[in-house]
Amino acid sequence: LDINLPDGDGTRLxxxxxxxxxxxxxxxxxxxxxxxDKIAALGAGADGYLTKPFDRFxxxxxLDAIIRRTHGHSSATVSVGNLEVDLNRHLALVAxxxxxxxxxxxxxxxxxALRKGSVLSKTAFLSHLYGGMDxxxxxxxxxxxxxxxxxxxxxxxxGVSIDTVWGQGYILRETEAVNxxxxxxxxxxxxxxxxxxxxxxxxxxxxxxx
Numbered sequence: 001l002d003i004n005l006p007d008g009d010g011t012r013l014x015x016x017x018x019x020x021x022x023x024x025x026x027x028x029x030x031x032x033x034x035x036x037d038k039i040a041a042l043g044a045g046a047d048g049y050l051t052k053p054f055d056r057f058x059x060x061x062x063l064d065a066i067i068r069r070t071h072g073h074s075s076a077t078v079s080v081g082n083l084e085v086d087l088n089r090h091l092a093l094v095a096x097x098x099x100x101x102x103x104x105x106x107x108x109x110x111x112x113a114l115r116k117g118s119v120l121s122k123t124a125f126l127s128h129l130y131g132g133m134d135x136x137x138x139x140x141x142x143x144x145x146x147x148x149x150x151x152x153x154x155x156x157x158x159g160v161s162i163d164t165v166w167g168q169g170y171i172l173r174e175t176e177a178v179n180x181x182x183x184x185x186x187x188x189x190x191x192x193x194x195x196x197x198x199x200x201x202x203x204x205x206x207x208x209x210x
Contacts, residue, residue, distance in 0.1 A: 003030040003041065011044045018045030025066045029054070055127040057111075057120075064114055078113040080174050081159020083152070085113040094155040101151070104129055108144050112162065112172035121169040145170055 003010040014026050028041040031052045038049045047066045050059060076087045084093045092099045092109050101109065111120065111128050122138040130136075149162055161175045 001026050001028050001046070003028060003032060003037065011041050011046075014041065014046050015044040025063075027062055027066055029059075055124070057115075057124045057128060061111075061114065061128070078116070080113060080116055080172060081157065083109075083113075083157055083160045085110055087114075094152065094157045097155065099151055099155055101148075105144060105148055105151075108141075108148060112170070116172050116174065119165045119168050119171045124169070141170075 001010045001014060005013065010028060010030075014028070017024055017026065026046045027048045027050060028046040029050045029052060030037065030041070033051045041049050048062050050062055078085045078087065082095045084096075085091075086093070087110060090106055090110075092101055092106060099109075107129055108125060111125065122141045125141045125144075126135045126138065145162060145164075152160070152162070159175055161173045163171050163173055165171055
């Protein structure tokens, strides 16, 4: 819902929707970033407020959050194989055991889980992690993904895979479950050719990632 509608005020429409007890999730999008505008929209019944311009993945993430709240999910989780992502507690678990993730690593897992089956570009990851402010080189995403894959393997993740789509980005897929003992590596680990050829760059980026 845009605040500046051609035929009226979006805030007034939101208030009218709530007055008529219509159970419709409302996300306000506006070029107005003032606190007063946000308070007015939320006070009128909006469930969220997004300031233009915004990345489409930011829009989708906001819509996901609003829908979860609207449907009353007090413990919203996304499961892929034996990986469970708790969106409210900001935890990722493999077979019930919490993964030791940094804040940014969790946000990447969360982003992938919410877009399971969709290819996500490095640009989208950077926007999600840094919001357009002081963004590092895109190769930093390769480093994060490499670390995540390693942690998932060591934790015994099964039925889930973070795959590389060359020239496009990464995708989280649900795969056929394979029995694996936590702490052991799979029988074969495929090392992407491009990743091998850019190992030096990845190491430099890893230092920047901390």
